[in-house]
Amino acid sequence: MKRIGVFTSGGDSPGMNACVRAVVRTAVYHGIEVYGIMRGYSGMIKGEFIKLDSASVANTVQRGGTILKSARSQKFMTKEGRQQAFDQLVNHGIEGLVAIGGNGTFTGAMIFEREFGIPTVGAPGTIDNDLFGTDYTIGYDTAVNTALEAIDKIRDTADSHDRCFFIEVMGRDSGYIAIPCAIGGGAEIVMVPETQMSEEAVIETLRNSWRRSKTSFIVVVAEGEKEGNVTHVAARVKEAIPELDARVTIIGHVQRGGAPTASDRLLASQIGIAAVEGLMNGMRNVMAGIIDRKLVYTPFEDTIYKKKMLSQSFMRMVEILSV
Numbered sequence: 202m203k204r205i206g207v208f209t210s211g212g213d214s215p216g217m218n219a220c221v222r223a224v225v226r227t228a229v230y231h232g233i234e235v236y237g238i239m240r241g242y243s244g245m246i247k248g249e250f251i252k253l254d255s256a257s258v259a260n261t262v263q264r265g266g267t268i269l270k271s272a273r274s275q276k277f278m279t280k281e282g283r284q285q286a287f288d289q290l291v292n293h294g295i296e297g298l299v300a301i302g303g304n305g306t307f308t309g310a311m312i313f314e315r316e317f318g319i320p321t322v323g324a325p326g327t328i329d330n331d332l333f334g335t336d337y338t339i340g341y342d343t344a345v346n347t348a349l350e351a352i353d354k355i356r357d358t359a360d361s362h363d364r365c366f367f368i369e370v371m372g373r374d375s376g377y378i379a380i381p382c383a384i385g386g387g388a389e390i391v392m393v394p395e396t397q398m399s400e401e402a403v404i405e406t407l408r409n410s411w412r413r414s415k416t417s418f419i420v421v422v423a424e425g426e427k428e429g430n431v432t433h434v435a436a437r438v439k440e441a442i443p444e445l446d447a448r449v450t451i452i453g454h455v456q457r458g459g460a461p462t463a464s465d466r467l468l469a470s471q472i473g474i475a476a477v478e479g480l481m482n483g484m485r486n487v488m489a490g491i492i493d494r495k496l497v498y499t500p501f502e503d504t505i506y507k508k509k510m511l512s513q514s515f516m517r518m519v520e521i522l523s524v
C-alpha cells in the first residue's frame with residue numbers, strides 16, 4: 202500500500218487529533234503517503250484532500266475538536282454519492298482508508314467496501330462509548346470528566362439552596378456517560394436508555410430520600426432516556442412533589458470539546474498506529490479497539506449490530522451509594 206487517506210466523521214470527540222497524528226506518523230514511519238480528507242464523507246465526495254506529513258500534525262496531540270473537520274453526509278448514503286467518492290479516491294491514488302468515528306461512520310465504510318472494494322480500518326472516535334469491540338472509545342474519558350466537573354459545580358449550588366437538579370448528559374442511545382457521572386458525582390438517581398426506570402420510581406426514590414431528611418438531590422439523565430427528555434421528567438416530578446425546588450441543567454456540547462485527557466491521548470495513539478498497521482497487514486472492514494488492554498480488530502458488522510451491554514451492577518452501585 203503506497204497511499205492512504207484518513208478522515209474524521211460524525212460527532213467530533215476529544216482525542217481525534219491525537220489519532221490523526223498517530224495515523225500520519227505511523228504512515229510516514231512505514232514510508233506510506235497519507236492524505237487528510239476534510240469533512241468526512243462529504244469532503245471525500247467533493248475531493249477535499251490535503252497531503253499530510255509529519256509536520257502537518259505537530260502541536261495537535263493536545264487539541265480538542267478535529268483538524269480534519271467533521272460532518273454527517275446525506276449524499277454518501279446514496280449510491281451516486283459513493284460513486285463520486287470512489288472516483289475521487291481513484292484520482293488521488295488512495296488505496297486504503299482510516300475512518301475515525303462511530304456507528305454511522307462504520308456503516309458507511311462497510312457499504313462502501315462492499316460496493317467498491319476500498320479497504321478501511323476504523324478507529325472508535327465518539328464520546329458515547331457505545332461501540333462493541335472496544336472497552337473505551339476515543340473522547341469518552343474526556344467527556345465524562347468534563348460532565349463530572351460541571352456536576353460538581355452544580356452540586357455546590359444545589360446544596361446551598363436545598364434544590365433538586367435534573368442534569369442531562371450526552372449519549373444518544375446509551376448511558377455510558379451518565380453512569381460514571383452519577384457514581385462519581387454522587388447522584389441519587391440515574392436514568393439511562395438501557396433500563397426503564399419509570400417516572401413513578403423516580404418520584405418514589407426522591408420522596409423516600411426527602412423523608413430521610415436529604416435536602417438536595419442530583420438526578421443524572423442520559424440524553425436518550427426513554428421516559429422522555431430531562432425537562433419533561435423534571436416537570437412531572439415537580440407536579441408530584443411540589444415542595445421539591447427543582448431545576449434543570451443540560452450540559453450539552455461542552456462535553457464534546459476540550460483538551461483530551463491522558464487516557465484519551467494514549468488510546469487514540471495506540472489505535473492510530475494499529476489502524477495503519479492493520480491496513481498494511483491486509484485488514485479491511487474492521488475497527489481497531491482495546492479490550493482488556495489488548496489490541497483487537499472487530500468486523501464493522503459486529504461493531505454496528507452488536508450491542509455493548511451496560512453492566513447492571515452500575516445501577517446497583519448508584520442505588521447503594523445514594524442511601
Ligand code: F6P
Pocket residue numbers: 212303327328329371372373424457
Ligand atoms: O454521538 C455523539 C453525540 O454527542 C451524542 O451524544 C449526541 O446525541 C449527538 O452526538 C449530538 O449530535 P449533534 O452534534 O449533531 O447535535
